[in-house]
Amino acid sequence: MIKITNLCHLFKGAQDPTLKDINLQVREREHLALIGPNGSGKTTLVRHLNALITPQSGEVEIDGLSCRKASHHAQIRRMVGMVFQNPDNQIVGMTVEEDIAFGPGNLNMKADEIRQRVTDSLQMVGLAGFEKRSPFELSGGEKQLLALAGLLALNPRYIVLDETTSSLDPGAKGRVYDMVKTLQAQGIGIIQVTHNMEEAARADRVVLMKGGLIIADGSPAEVLTDVDRLKKLGLAPPPIVELISRLNVMGKHGIPAVLSVDQAADWLNRKLAGSGPDFNNGMNGRI
């Protein structure tokens, strides 16, 4: 489990702290979406998780290991894999396979074991056949997938994706989503920083940050259906959520909160057919 308690962070020379008393726990097998406007501190928070920033005050523990101790850092970095916002600056190798081999090489693995990991992780992200290509000649989205493969090769316990999917096409986004679910089933915890609310809707849990504080933490249905709050923060709620919310405001239709087009279609279909009970989204019809 990742355990963050009373974490604060003030950048040198900054007026206001970037993180103000953050408390958060992430379990194994959890898919958590971290959302919030630009500059709300998401990247700063997740950088603590693999000890790239050590806590100034408060505590960050990964499976019981404190990030405050420098002697834990190597192990923590192996346990928490991280894909950064800008894929260009994560390329180390001159070919795709060499780049992925960098992490396992740091662990001093044998050559054939490294080879196996390279093959497996390329397969997972759907870049099989790219082994000999130059990473610099890949498209932005392919670079993101490469960075992801580089991290999978380390067999981490938790994965942090910092806006990893922002430049992926729907197909690759879907592939990453499937992968997230597969990894989750293997017991890996996933923390996904995203500006895409539809993506956040597919997580198990959504944490909303603003100005260095966590202002909401709950199921997607709880956090993402608060359309007014999201819009005030400059975040775009999923269009289907906004549509339903507006319909309810206009006509007191009492449509239950939904998160996806599928759920909405399901409810509407039943309603139009004039049959049966209302769609149950697990929230007892609360909007």
Added chain:
Amino acid sequence: MYKLGQYVPASSLVHECDPRIKIVAMVLLSLLILRLNLLGIGLVYILVLGLALLARISWRDLWGASRPVWPLFLALFCIYLFFTPGAPLIHIIPDRFYISQEGLASGSLLVGRFWLLILAAEMLTMTTSIAELTVGLQKLLEPLQIIGISSHNLALMVSLAFRFLPALQIEMNQMRDAQVARGANFDSMRARLRAVKYITMPLVFNIIRRSEELVTAMEARGYKPGIRSYLYEPALDGKDCLALVLIGLAVFAAWWERTLIIQ
């Protein structure tokens, strides 16, 4: 057309040769080339061109890749040709400015020699990937640990230097495009010179920022200085040993053969 130093993947005896052997051969050959006379250099040309055949690299590509050094060699040759005193061969301005026999001889020797060094280096880089080169270098430098220098760190330094070359080029192109999109023009020589100012400063800052981010990404993937392992582990086989023996014999034979050496 290949660039100078570009790897050309293929399957050949030369490609499959252990990178350590190729590096050692390249160093030995370079030392030898500096001592050979015209006849000796001619023989090594035949050797290098023969190796190119063996490596399935066409002579045209080998020649084409050395384009960037042509102007330099031409300039060197002319300087020797026109400014070496000696027995006049062709007069340009009678008794004042002439091409001497000595000038022709030493100019051709110098350029022939440097060109050979370039071709030999090309043979190494065209048949050996950066990964193989770095691992080869790391293994060869391993003994340095006696004096406290980590061969792993040196090898990483070399590969990172190579890694930044394409990054630098891409960065520069992007910056130029961005400035062209904002109305800059790079058509005239003057405009280009002026643009240097607007390119270099941001370029330097970007590279520094990029290196910092790269270090962070490397740390996030568990990098720590010191011993590490590689995807590619070279292993000497019979063919490699034979190659080493042959190269060694050839180099030392040439070294002691007085007719091939500058007296």
